[in-house]
Amino acid sequence: MPLRRSGPARRTFPAATGTLLSLSALVLTLALPGTAAAAGGDKEPAHPEQDWMGSTIAAHEGVDRAGGSDAQASSSTSSVDGVDVSSHNGNVGWPALRTSGVRFAYVKATEGTTYKNPYFSQQYRGSYDAGIIHGAYHFALPDHSGGAAQAKYFAAHGGGWSKDGKTLPGALDMEYNPYGATCYGKSDAAMIQWIADFVTTYRAKTGRDAVIYTSTNWWTQCTGNSRKFGKTNPLWVPRYGSSVGTLPAGWPFHTIWQYTSTGPTVGDRNRFNGSFTRLKALANG
Template structure:
């Protein structure tokens, strides 16, 4: 006598097969270029935590003390952000640091929670200080971010103690290196920012970047060197090649020395040149 099977087995097999196909498809997708794994997602930092020089170690040098063979006078400075917390400004001053840049903003969504202690504290010990904006060109326009920066600590006054604002444009810690922009679109975004900043403050913003990033993401555009002072990042014994358009650097970030004292920088000149940049 033939055995009669339940009608539930075939649908069950079909569901298992469909589920297996779906799982296989998902596995294939995760192997495709650009697919994000769970581990990749876990390494993306929280929005607002980006800081100047965050991607430099991996891309533009691996450390080293600048050569002392040069006769050019350099003036030591630091840059700090919220991850440094309350900074011991007197200690830095006594160690020879005479100027500082403080992160003010990022995108149009973040303001440094330690801004007052860092910006006012550096001023109170006698330093010449200024502020910087960490750019996120994939979130809002250059003009929107320049306005947000000026409105939240990025302004300028001719008091001999306030440096012009800095556009920090570098590797994207939250995603694609060039923020999903073509080289032409990136140049346009930067132009939008610096033009708006100048219209608001009367000063040309300093541009902080690294040569390798500038080559990759702007096509090594040479259109900013005659107007915007260069702050170049390279963690090595020499500053190396500069981005196109700049014959000299104004500031060189040469090392990241840890969370307690910030990144260290050489201003290309004596203290009176730092004052001259402050005065415009």
């Protein structure tokens, strides 16, 4: 009689092959930067501590060192000095900044739907305690999860607003993708919809229109220079030179200008476009 193969012998190799394939797929997924899946299904950023407001601007658009110095020297009574900080700044010496003339500050709160700034409490509460008007910002990752999901996460983890006269509306940081394609793999229409989902949800959660931080170059490239948000959302524009330059479409003026990334104590320096009374009005809503 011919010999028969036993059942277990026939099942061993396919099962082992399937296991190896599953493990390989898992390793590949975890190895790709910025693509690790979080418990809720959204992707986790690979290096959020390296992503702060303007961290990709200089790399893509350059820095006019001389222009930044000129801008700092040209401060006038019709503007207010401010800073923005994130985890890469660590614990911030707010009293010294207040003494130097800083009157407002934005603190990075979140990125995507998984990251929270570990220094947020010291930076956010510390600025408030030093008598500095403060606000929080969210570093957007449009290819990681939806705009509405990120707005909810932001509002729930530091991005809320209160009518205390010292809290600015939250800001949405839209800039070059630190993990890949400049426009996060989205068409102009898809990017506009993502931003709309974020700002609409944020307003529903807080009652305020989010400030939009973006450069004219990125906005033109990734939204087709959309005019959609100019009448509702204050503009925060980065340009490291002697003037604010051409603004994105739809905004007749800017609200905040990030004019250098090399200031004393805290590098990122900003100027509010108006008097201190108008800054307080923005805080009060």
